[in-house]
Amino acid sequence: MLASGTWGLGENLNKFLTPKEIRENIGALVSKGISINPKEGNPPPRLFETPSGLINSIGLENPGIKEFKKTYLPKLKSYKVPIIVNLHGEKIEDFIELAEELKEEKIAGLELNISCPNVKKGGLAFSSDPKTVLELVKEMRKIWGNFLAVKLSPMGPVYEIAKICEKAEADAIVVANTYPALAVLNIKPLKILQGGLSGPAIKPLTLRLVYEISKKIKIPVIGCGGIISGKDALEYLLCGAKAFQIGTANLIDPRSALKIIKELKDLKNGLCS
Numbered sequence: 582m583l584a585s586g587t588w589g590l591g592e593n594l595n596k597f598l599t600p601k602e603i604r605e606n607i608g609a610l611v612s613k614g615i616s617i618n619p620k621e622g623n624p625p626p627r628l629f630e631t632p633s634g635l636i637n638s639i640g641l642e643n644p645g646i647k648e649f650k651k652t653y654l655p656k657l658k659s660y661k662v663p664i665i666v667n668l669h670g671e672k673i674e675d676f677i678e679l680a681e682e683l684k685e686e687k688i689a690g691l692e693l694n695i696s697c698p699n700v701k702k703g704g705l706a707f708s709s710d711p712k713t714v715l716e717l718v719k720e721m722r723k724i725w726g727n728f729l730a731v732k733l734s735p736m737g738p739v740y741e742i743a744k745i746c747e748k749a750e751a752d753a754i755v756v757a758n759t760y761p762a763l764a765v766l767n768i769k770p771l772k773i774l775q776g777g778l779s780g781p782a783i784k785p786l787t788l789r790l791v792y793e794i795s796k797k798i799k800i801p802v803i804g805c806g807g808i809i810s811g812k813d814a815l816e817y818l819l820c821g822a823k824a825f826q827i828g829t830a831n832l833i834d835p836r837s838a839l840k841i842i843k844e845l846k847d848l849k850n851g852l853c854s
């Protein structure tokens with residue numbers, strides 16, 4: 582799957598990949614995070630490249646659910662590949678409203694981003710509060726019968742949250758989102774950028790989470806963190822992931838997914854070591 586936020590909303594996808602390549606290689610397209618109202622996101626700079634990773638501070642920019650449904654979703658559906666819509670909200674009711682908006686749409690499922698702040702809990706991330714996550718997933722399950730995945734933050738009570746997602750009958754969990762990080766942009770005057778770290782730097786950290794979590798729960802774990810080669814993907818599969826998502830690699834080369842899938846197939850056929 583192509584991970585949320587790393588290939589936009591498909592505006593430029595067909596400049597790099599043909600519909601046939603997408604259909605034959607990509608298991609699902611996971612949309613950029615969608616909220617009820619449009620969000621402008623953070624002012625630039627929003628990206629900072631570290632030696633082996635990327636810090637992003639996009640601020641969840643998106644066109645809002647109405648515009649997403651009207652302008653972007655029809656085009657995404659035309660690729661004839663499963664579409665998973667990534668959602669974020671400021672409170673549980675927002676997630677419910679977003680799911681209601683998508684009920685009639687032919688999409689493969691939803692992915693809930695619980696790394697976002699919960700205004701009802703003073704801005705603490707949903708992912709830091711197991712009780713809220715339990716309520717969120719239970720409430721979503723009442724109205725959403727289709728595929729429902731929860732995308733975990735790698736921070737906070739991760740194992741407890743994973744178990745709670747299973748208890749609340751989520752179909753899968755995605756492990757994981759980015760890690761809080763900071764870059765110094767200028768020394769004098771000091772200028773910093775705070776955001777989420779992704780890419781190869783986080784692979785060993787997330788790989789361990791996938792390994793440990795998949796021993797503790799029975800629902801599928803989708804691995805996501807620093808996959809840029811077929812070997813990376815294979816390692817996730819060997820460590821318990823049932824599927825994987827490719828994120829930052831898309832920003833390095835929008836055709837990365839094809840290369841990764843080819844390498845994975847070659848490894849499976851014993852052509853690489």
Ligand SMILES: Cc1cc2nc3c(=O)[nH]c(=O)nc-3n(C[C@H](O)[C@H](O)[C@H](O)COP(=O)(O)O)c2cc1C
Nearest residue numbers: 584585586614637694758779780805806807828829
């Ligand atoms: C530029 C950028 C934007 C992202 N936007 C979202 C988002 O809207 N929602 C979300 O759940 N994750 C978002 N992510 C996190 C990725 O989907 C992925 O979980 C993370 O980058 C780790 O995978 P990677 O190391 O392969 O990139 C974003 C990541 C990047 C780099």
